[in-house]
Amino acid sequence: MRTLTIRQRETLGQLARHAILLPITLIWMIPIWMMFAVSLRPVSEMFSSGIGVVNPTLDNYAVVWRDNDLLIHFKNSLIITGSSVLLIMILASACAYALSFIRFRGSSTLFLFMLMTMTLPVPAVVVPLIQVLKRLNLLNNYLGLIGPYVALGIPFATVIMKNAFDGFPREIEEAARIDGCSNWGIFLRIVLPLNKPSLAVIAIWSFMQTWNEFILAMLTMTEVVMKPLILVPIIYNGMYLSFPGHLFAILSICTVPIIVFYLSMQKHFVSGLTAGAVKG
Amino acid sequence: MKNHGEARGDAIRKIAGWKRRVELGGFIGPAVFLFALFVVYPIIYLVYGSFFSWSGVGTMEWIGWANYARLAGDWIFRLALRNEVLWALFTIFPQMFLGFILAVCLNRPLFGRNIYRAILYMPAVISPVVIGIIWQSIYDPYMGPLADFLRSVGLGSWVRAWLAEPQTALFAIIAVNVWKWTGWSMIMYLAGLQGIPEEVYEAATIDGVNVFQRVTKIMWPMCRGTTLTLILLGVIGTLQEFALVYVLTKGGPNHASELLTTHIFNEAFTLRNMGYASAISVVLLIIGVVMSMLQLRYTGSGKTARGVL
Incomplete structure (x- = not known):
């Protein structure tokens, strides 16, 4: 040796x-x-x-594609996830801006609430949440999932964005204020553009959370045409029991988009993943 | 009496105060509204509902602490609690050690490093429903590849219906969960390892430290923060687990793989015992809040939390 x-x-x-x-x-x-x-x-x-x-x-793919309107479910997933991610990014960073740059009464209470519910187990609140959705007439409605997803995503995203904003140089903020910039101006034109990496982190994180959310989606979307992609294999699990090839073709169709997305965004995925725990 | 100038100043201040409030409302209003409607209100409703007997339709009947009293005698609830502990132990530690070893191997430049990393993390992004159905066929005792493999190496007697037998069902699902999340532990350790300064290794090399010592005496202890984070996030993940169990066994056979979440689901949406399901949910919620407080207090995210907690 x-x-x-x-x-x-x-x-x-x-x-x-x-x-x-x-x-x-x-x-x-x-x-x-x-x-x-x-x-x-x-x-x-x-x-x-x-x-x-x-x-x-590719016969199995041809059959399941012909017999089922998989694009509808893909569209449902895109609408639900896309709106949720966008709203979480906008609402959480606005809220984080207020917590970080504007002093107001109750801000630390609000922040504490967010910290406590940051990792709330969704199955623990499905019972009352379904009642709320029923009363608001939001079952089998996109808003019935978008609303709760945004609300459940806001705490974590706010905490991440507030961390980023707290480290933002105050001199830049003061200079802008002296130049007559309002809070909205500072937020939209200075703070947000300079914190794009953190925005990417919460975008990836909330995308993963909403795209793969299962229990609430299953209970809210009972009509087949409203179901997002994640529920599709459940519909066909029994139906194609005697045709594993068909079932697995459906599984592949559901999985390929997310794998392609993951591979093309790998860097962001990694930083989104570690940010919450290590840097956050 | 105030003079004209002071009164005007008051008015301006008042208007400025209102303007400030409206502006603040614009920033936090929508977030707070949604948070209150879909998080805070449901939690209050949950606690309230746990004191009633109700089915989701029709009237609610006040029964006081009866739902909580029922918890004490519910063997499925106790079994679910035990399963949560087993799930946490047998998911967190194997995936942690495996993830650490993989991270050590991938920490420095290596041919195919990105490919290894991409494949190992891939299960974490795939839907748990898809994963559940694939593993159902892997565990198939007649035609599944696992049974085939065991038969081909002469271990045919080990083959059983892993998901259908009470002794193995929970551990069969846990194995799938370890497969799904090991890549995630690996990524977390990679981030942790990147934080170790190069001088530490240089000093160690001068002191004649061998590879094995470098891993056990430097890398492992210096990743303590990551390890703690993985343990706490692992417990939080355990409390949230639902989809994999639902797809693979629905908590069966005879509740052998029941978790608190599947128990809640069955009580609420199969048996329509909304009040009792609420009581179980309250227990789950309390454990969850305690765990996330611990997570904030003792890991990196505590930086922000420490001022508040």
Whole structure:
């Protein structure tokens, strides 16, 4: 061992790291690989076991695409998630601006409330929330999900944005005020544009929260045409029991957009993920 | 009597005060309104509703503490509490150690580093419903790949209906959860490892520290903050878990994999015991608030919280 050069040692270390990473990563891929493999199997191979596929075909995709209006569910998800993310970004950063730049009575109480509900388990409030939605006549209505998603997302987003704003140089704010800039002017023209990274963090975070939210979506959207994408596999789980290829084609269709989105935004995902806990 | 100038000053101040209030309302109004309507009001309603017997339709009957008294004798509730503890222990620690090892391997430049990282984190972004259905077929005792694999290596006697047997159901779901979230632990540790200054390693190299010691004596202790964060966020995640269990077992067989959330769901929306479901929810909510207070107090996010708490 003593005769190894630094370079040889480095190579050896890299090999050792590959030796740990490669098997784990391959095992980790199996479920996702299997989803695509089963979805590509022709009917003749439908019930063959294993995770391989001998004669891949897109038949399953053609069938489920023809028989189901999957675009409707995709559209529902986009409307619900898109509006929620946008509203969370706007409302939470405005609220955080007030908490950080404007002194007002009750601000620390409001902030404490937000801190306490930041990680509220959604299933703990579904019982009363469904009653509220019923009374407001918001069941099977986009607003019935957007409203609660925004409200549940605001605490965390406000805390993240307030942290960012608290570190904002006061000299810039004072200079703008002396130039006659109002609070709205400072907020919209100076503070927001200079805090884009934090906005990206809350955008990614609230996107993940709302896109994959399940229990409230299931209870609120009981009509098939209103269901977001996450509920679609549930509808077809029983229906395609005897056609795993069809079911897995649906799973793949539901999953591909989010994987593409994740891969193209990987950097933001990572910072969005660690910001809440490490930096936040 | 005030003179003319003072009265005018008062009026201006009054108008300025109103202007300030209107402006403030513009900033916090919409957020506070939604927060009050969909978070604060439901929580109050929840506590109120836990003192009644009601089904969601028809009248509510006041029964005092009866729902809470019922908790004490409810074996499913006790089982769910036990399962929460098991879930937290067997999710958090395996995923933490695995995530740490992976992060150590990926901390420095390596061929294919980004690919490894992208694949390992991928399960965390996929919908739990999709994941549940895939794993249902992986666990299939007749045609599933896991059973196939065990048979092919001569361990056919280990094959069982993992999700349908009370002894294995909970742990089978926990394994899926570990698979889903290990990449997340890895990313958190990677962020933690990036925070260790290069001089620490240099000093260690001069002192003749070997690779193993470097990992156990430097990297692991210096990631203590990340470890604590992962434990607390892991507990909070445990309390929120619902979709995976709902899709894989619905809390069965015979409540063996029941969590508080699935118990609430069954009581409220299958059995229509809204009052009792509210009482369980209150317990879950209290545990949740305590956990997030601890999280704020003892981890990085405490920076802002410390002034308030």
